[in-house]
Amino acid sequence: MTNPAERLVDLLDLERIEVNIFRGRSPQESLQRVFGGQVAGQALVAAGRTVDADRPVHSLHAYFLRPGRPGVPIVYQVERVRDGRTFTTRRVTAVQEGRTIFNLTASFHLPEEGAFAHQLPPRHLVDPESLPKLADEVRDHLGGLPEPMERMARRMPFDIRYVDRLRWTKEEVKDADPRSAVWMRAVGPLGDDPLVHTCAVTYASDMTLLDAVRIPVEPLWGPRSFDMASLDHAMWFHRPFRADEWFLYEQESPVAAGGRGLARGRIYDREGRMLVSVVQEGLFRKL
Template identity: 55%
Template sequence: MNSALKELLDLLDLEPIELDIFRGRSPEERFQRVFGGQVAAQALVAAGRTVPSDRMVHSLHAYFIRPGDPAVPIVYNVDRVRDGRSFTTRRITAIQHGKAIFSMSASFHVQEPGVSHQAARMPRVPDPETLPTFQERMFDVVGEEPGWRELLAKPRPVDARYVNALTWEAAHDPALVTPENNVWFRYDADLPDDPLLHVVLAAYASDFTLVDTVLLAHGLAWGSSAVSGASLDHAMWFHRPFRADEWLLYAQESPWSGEARGLARGQMFTAAGELVVSVVQECLIRVSPALHPDVTKS
């Protein structure tokens, strides 16, 4: 297990403050704002700590309300909305500086039999082991640019292998522009057999590339003064058990964008083609009209 994954697992081990109140922190490396996947994962951990172990989360619906401050802890308040015979509902609010920065509702369900079908089909893509790592792809993009190679040399908690172009590549080659974005990912370590942990880690990874999928549809990339954006809301459905330390294909698409917002959908498949997670996110995308022809007035 590399140091980045150890740090992530430590971040997910929230500190209990009082009944149904927990405290989380952010990585030592200070970014402009807290990564949305981190807040969602920590909120799900907080909810899970208040639910019986025989019930697993089957859905969550979340709103990113304010940017998180990485320099101060995040307090998670859990509201026990309902404890039924089959379902348990929790409402989680993340607070910094006395204000809510994030809210989530999560529903947990006891395991029970039912009819089963899967209409979704995993896209035909290369095996992950045949694809370069994210760092290797980025090395080719940034070349010898100062600072980037040192940053990319640091370990990452998630091993991500991109099937489609990175946003930086599509921004320089119109032939690579696409509303689809397929990414293999896994946590490269033997993780404990805690089902909630694997769900939480999928929630953490789910926020990495959804906004990128909207940018790919327009040949836009981060790092430009013309582009800014953020996650607005996020929904996930967990269909069946899976392991985050085994390869999962995150098949994403952006069916629409406009009015400074974009919609992205994602499906996570096991290597055997089983659909295990569905994701939908709306994001904020602001682009300078003077610098990009796709921007239209309302």
């Protein structure tokens, strides 16, 4: 497969070993650890495959416990915590080489008519096609992409476009608001399984969220002065969506202290309807 979107769908297609046990691939890549969005997306697939299709996931809460090793399969063990009249709860433990690396609890809700509805409006409802692709913006600034970044761009399953221009110097980032916004969509069709689209957005939600923490500190696409890792991740799914259609991901960091930075995200469709809410804390240590 050469299409990164097809590879993403394949990555989310877990092998069922037992009724409640699944195995996921972990591609051999030149990374120190398995990408957290991959583990979260695969864990949610495992949970969803044990739930009736008429109950979409409405929330997940997860902890990254140990870094996963690229190239080594990950086993997902699902505990059927509760099957109620309208809510279903699953707990998933991700194990690699005999060690737990990730825990996730997901709740599924039989759709029902709400008594009322409201939402905060988006701040950046611009046309995504009017914005440069991330790889093109970086390539134009650097006069080309270094080979590792070129390989990453070819494997990227999502088209990412920053609403605000990227900052490239310490002077530009000084006193910048800890906010970021990107338009995203899968680079190809993902099929029609709603669970795959939900898990694809779960994958994507970990790609840029901690940008908001770093924006006042250093350029996002220059040399890093900090090592960073996701500590936990929470999502709430408000409305149905497709991950292969444009969605706006607005991100902000209300606080960074004690070596940890908190980031919040809101995901909207092109009509400005809020689809997903995200919260994550990351660990930041000087290199």
